[in-house]
Each structure stands twice: as C-alpha cells, then as structure tokens.
Amino acid sequence: MSKIVKMEDLNKAKKRGLDALMPRKTKIMVGMATSGIASGAGEVYRALDSEIKKRKADIILKKTGSMGMDCIEPLVDVITPNMPRMAYGRVTAKQVPAIIDQILNGSIDKEKPTYYMGEEDFIVTGEKIKYYKGKKPASLKGINAIGDVPFYKKQVKLATRNCGLIDPENIDEYIAKGGYFSLYKALTTMTPDEIIEDVVKSGLRGRGGGGFPAGTKWRSCRDAEGDIKYVICNGDEGDPGAYMDRSLMEGDPHSVIEGMIIGAYAIGAHEGYIYVRNEYPLAVANLTKAIEQARACGLLGKNILKSGFDFDIRISQGAGAFVCGESTALMASLEGKAGEPRAKYVHTVEHGLWNRPSNLNNVETWANVPLIIARGGNWFSAIGDKASTGTKVFSLVGKVNNIGLVEVPMGIPLRDIIYDIGGGIPDGKEFKAIQTGGPSGGCIPAKLVELPVTFDDLKKAGSMMGSGGMIVMDEKTCMVDIARYFIEFLESESCGKCVPCREGVHRMKQILEDICEGRGQEGDIELLEDMAGAIIDGSLCALGGSAPNPVLSTIKYFREEYEAHIRDKKCPAAVCKALIEYRIDPDKCTGCGLCPRVCPTGAAKGKIKKIHTIDQKKCIKCGACVESCKYDAIIVE
C-alpha cells in the first residue's frame, strides 16, 4: 500500500478504487455482513466461487456489507460494464448456475433480479455515477429500479452510504466514494475551531442514545484542561436485536475511522479507542483490517498527511454487558476495571478515561462526520428536522413485513417507516404499538402513528430515540407482558451498584409477573407509577434512569389492559397463559378430529363428527389446537 501524503496520492487511490468499484469486466458482490451470512450468504458465495472457477469465467467475485433489507438476503449484485446493476434477492446456491448462465449470455430471462440500480449515489462528493449510458434496456421491463422499491424509496443513506456498495476490506474503494478527502480537507485547510464550528452548524446530535449535540461535546473536550485527551467510539451496541452499529463497522469501517481522526484533530487528541462488544467478531476483523490499511497509507500514525498531527486507534473488546455501553462504565471497562457506572457530576469530557478529557461518540455519530466536513454543516442541517438534523438508522423488527436496517431522514412520520418502508403488518393484523429506544425505551400506540421521528417528539411521547431499535407490535401483543419482558431484561442487566435500580427494577418485575399471572392487586398500577418516579430520580446512571419507561409508557397508553389483568383477571390480547382459556366454539366445530390428534396432553377430545371439547384441567395452553383447526373453532380468551 503506497503512502498518501498529497492530493495527488488520494486521487491515484481514488482511480484505483473506481476501477475496483466499476471494473471493465463483470463483478459479482455478495452481501456478507452478519445479516447476510445468517441467511446463507456464505454458501451462495462458495457456490459462485466454484461455478466461476469451473467455467473459467472472467468474473470478479467480491464481498460487501449489507444494504439493510435483511428480508431479501442473501443479496447478490451483478455489475456488468455498461449495464444497470442487477440485485438478486433471496439467492440460494441452487440458483447460482442459472445466474452465471445469464451473466455469460447477457440475458436476465431465467432468474429475475429483485431490482436494478441505474446509477450510484456518491453522497460525499455529491456526484451520481451512471452504470450505463443511453436508454434503459428493454429486458428490464417489470423490474423495479431501486428508487421504486418501497423499502428503499423513503430512505436517505448518509451514515450507511457505502454499506453494501463497497468492499469494506479495500481502502481504495472507500476513497473512490469520497473517503479520506474530508480528512485531507480538515487537516490541510481547516483549523480545529473551524471544524468544530461546522459540526455545531450541522446540528449533529449523538446517535447512541442521549442525542447530545456532538459539536458542543467536542468543544467542551477541546476546552478541557489537559495535555493528553482521548476520543472513543462506542460500538458496544447492547440493545438486543439492534445492529445498526454492527452493520456500519462491518460494511464501512473507514467511515468511522475517518470520523474519529477528524474529531481527534479538532479536539486535540492523539489516541483513540473503539470499544466493540465481543459478540461482533466480523466487525472487529473488518475494523482491524481497516486500521492496518489506514496506518499503511499513513492516514493513521505520525504526521498524518504531513500536517504534523499524530493519531492512532486501538480496538478494545468488551464483555458485552448492556451497561458497558454507558459512557462512564465503558471508560471503566477500557481501564480494565469492572464495567460499572460512576456518578457523572464531573463530565467525562473533563475527567474521563484515566481521568483525562475524553470525547465519546457512538459509531453512527462518527460515521456522519466525514460527510459533514465534505458537504458542510449547512448542507447537513438542511436534511431532516430542525432540532434533529440528518438521518437516523433504525433496525426495524417485529410484526412488520420488511425487516431490516433502514436509514431515514429525521422527522419522518412513524407511519412511513411502518407502512411504506416496512410494508405494514403481516397476515392482515392490526398495528398496535411500536417500541423505540431499546429495552428502556417506550411503547408508542397506534393512535400516534403520525408522530414525527425526532429526539424531542419521541421523548414527549414517553419513549426515546435510543440507539435505534424499533419493534413493531400487532394486535396479538399484550402490553403488560411486553413491559414485563423489557423489565426482566433490565433487571438482569442492572449492574447492581445502586439501590433504586437494582432493587427497584427487581420489585417492578415481581409485580408485573404477578399481574401477568393473575395475582395482580388493586393499587398495583399506582404503586408502579410511584416507584417509577423514584427510580428515575434516584438511580445513579441512565440505565436506572430510563428503566421504568416501558412500564410508564404502557400504563400511559394501555392502562385498561393493566386493569383487565388486575380486576377481571383477563388478558385482552390472549397472551398471558394464566389468564386465558382455550374453548371450542360449538357453532364452528365440525368434529374433524384434528385437534385431539395434535393436543399433547389429551385435553382436546371428541368423537368424529361430534363437537369436540377441551378439558380445562388438562390444557397446558400450548396453542397447538389453534394452529391445527381449519375452521377457526378454537376460542382463546
């Protein structure tokens, strides 16, 4: 790898990168982030590799990150010179020979691409580069352009700009997409103050949870007294089920690294740490490679770009407790101590890691920085909402048709995410609520579906932005059970240092368990509300400070469901086993004999052609009969 010192060197790397991105021969890219691998991309990759070799075809095979649409992975992209880029979704190893056939004979008649891309957005440089010239090939009739695929239509990809489009292991491809030009601009033409000014202007707020303005934090850390300062990247991502940061670190590690170098220069730090959880081996591998490449190019290390600025980054692997994502616990863990939070009346920007001024930002926050420097703070702040600028990446999961990672402009209504991008609720069920903000976020009810997604609107609704988890729930979800589920998670993740969180959340869980199991008592709701207030006020860190959110928000919007559990001993969504009964509707039962056959305990019984019954004493409420009944004759209440 040759050193990059001057603009000329960057341009050379860019040219190499463009040749690799859009080569003069056919290239196949397989989405090989963890999400792709989980759906079988490894097998598809190996099949492609052996098929290409078998036929001695002149085709390049590469790995890339994830485009976010998990529900169509494994995703295989085919880039042929002067042709639109074809994306094949849900590819299996079996289809590989046919796909290679098509590539070799220039057709797309047997295996239909899921969508095509006519051009690629180079958002950092503001260019769009066409994959082909002239008219759209007739063979593409009936196939959607990426921009018309509902899942992508309303997305704006800033932080995830390169994920699924570049080979994350090739620094040249990152540079081709405008990468490291921002670093060049920052180090050779801007003063630290000008950089901070631009980040302030951009309105960028922390993407890791609190939404604190990044520029303000940088300024405080720059102004803090001390010769040695640190910048830290929070890649702990403890929110179970969320994987925005993982996808970024796997699919575009250089964007995080470049952001950190720029930040370090602005703040006056010479050492940086990326804290990644142990469960993310691929993220660690790709970050490690990226750091080595950046070092080999001279973009990390001494005298970067001949500016006189020294900076290097180390990766630190955390054991993965949820609380280790909290800033002071993370720093304690980096120091090799137990990952417990400390009271933060003195801020970490003044006394952080090893008691020195430290600036911690989330992965996604860092990844936005190069873009802000390239296009300017004003450009960035025009995207999204006034007080919540730019975009946010969410992991959209639960009862929604299109599951995946989505990046949307802030201010977008929840409805657009759930129905347009997410494709609505499966099986024609009703949308009931959406949980945002991770385990200690809140549940927002269907009646607030028009709520704009901003830091402040989510908070006002009793939830929060958090790091970007979004769980869609349908009518079959019991909100008390959901609150119990999250509280149970938080109870087990409380570090146990302070009494209100450790003991308070534990007691909340017991009460919620009681309610779900039919032992709820009059006054429980009020008690939970009272406890919530004191836990929020009294806890040492924000884990305890936000832990009651799932309880408070479900009480606020679904109080009648709590009341039904407590007073009538009924679970309206028919989820809580202790409060439901399985019965057979005599008007619908045809006596077909199916349910007695599937019932594991012999509770469902009856003679053929005679109305069947369920023996309540034997029923274990497993639901097998409901699944089996073709006549909808089993009532669950």
Place this chain on the structure above:
Amino acid sequence: MVNLVIDGKKIQAKEGITLLEAARENGIDIPTLCSHESLEPSGACRLCSVEVTKGNRSKIVTSCIYTVEEGIKVNTESERVKKVRKLIMELLLARNPDSDVIIELAEKLGVKPQKRFLPDHDKGKCILCRLCIKTCETIVGVSAIGFSSRGATKIVGTPFDEESDVCIGCGACAYVCPTGHIQMETTGDTRTIWGRTFKMTACNVCGRYFAPEDQLKYISQKTGVPLKELSTCTSCR
C-alpha cells in the same frame, strides 16, 4: 468560599467539599448508608439524595458526591427527595428484613414496609454498600473481597467463595460494615472470617491474643518494622 442555601439556610462552605459535608457542618442531617469519611464516595445507596435548584431547573443529586456550587439552593426534604428516600428504605426493608440498622433507620425516617414487596431471606444483612470492599482495597490494600454477579443477585465475598489467600484476617471489613453482615468470630487463639480460620498472636507482654499472625506479617512486610516489635499489643506498647 462558596455561598449556597440549604433548606432555606444561607451557608458559606469551603470550595470542593460535598453538599453532605456542608450540610453536616451546619447541623443539617441527611441520612446516609454508604458514605464513610475515610473512603471515596461511591454513590451506591442513594439515600443521601437531595434536590438541587440552579436558576429555574432542579434535579436530584447524591449529596455525598455533589460538591458545593455558588448560588445553588439545596432542599434535603422536598417531596421528590422524600419519595426517593421512601422507596429506598422500602426496598432495603424488603431486602434485609432482619437488619436492625435498616429497621431503625426506616422508623426514624417514618417509612413502613411496603406490603407488595415480599421480604427476601437469602441476602442476610448486606445492603451492598461496598464499604467493606473499598476498605479492604484502599485502606488495608489487599483486595481480598469483591462483588460477584450483577443486578439483584449481586453478592459480596471472596473470589469464587473460596478461602482467600490474600486475606490477612484484620477484620476491617467487619468493622466498617454498617449493618453487621460480616461474620467474624474470635475465640482464644483463632479468628474466623470469610470462611477462613486465622491463628492469633499473643501479646509478648500481657499474653492476650490481639491480632492474626498474617496481619502482623503483612504489616511488617509493608512497613519494614520487624515482626518482633509488632508482637506487642497496643495497650502494652
């Protein structure tokens, strides 16, 4: 000097001291469980919470950590403070129903057991205040005990609950423990603590068993004072 108001009383305090210290100097009582004047505060029990008002914003802080600031108003008995205190005492009463210290403190603060919290019977008297661990680590300097597990299942003990080979049997942890959770038994020439039995040294003047051999060896090693000189108890020295 810093000027502030605590419970309506105008106060001047030395810069850098905590709200708790400032309050106590002025005869204002704030209940505490995990703070100790010779140890760094950890903010674990949260009982010392007070409400601080700056301009028109107020928040709950722990007075054993928060340092005095010019112009702030501190309320040690506001409704919010009382709610936090009440919950903490209810939670501790349920966790440690056999602790006389907790029962007395709850009575003093007018807090009764919350009937919806079923009392635990497996936690002993430990409130997880961490005073013992910090004493052992920072004052004694051996770190023989620590926490294991997290959340509500957290417990204090020696690593893997085995006999510690660094423990010197000094009993400082038992001495500092506010609730008397730590069992230490000294009979004749032995002392048992944290599951390990130590041999005691007899004073070479009066003959009374006054300290574990391991403790005297440790002090001798640390200070360079010959072991023989240490074998006289404090009363005979």
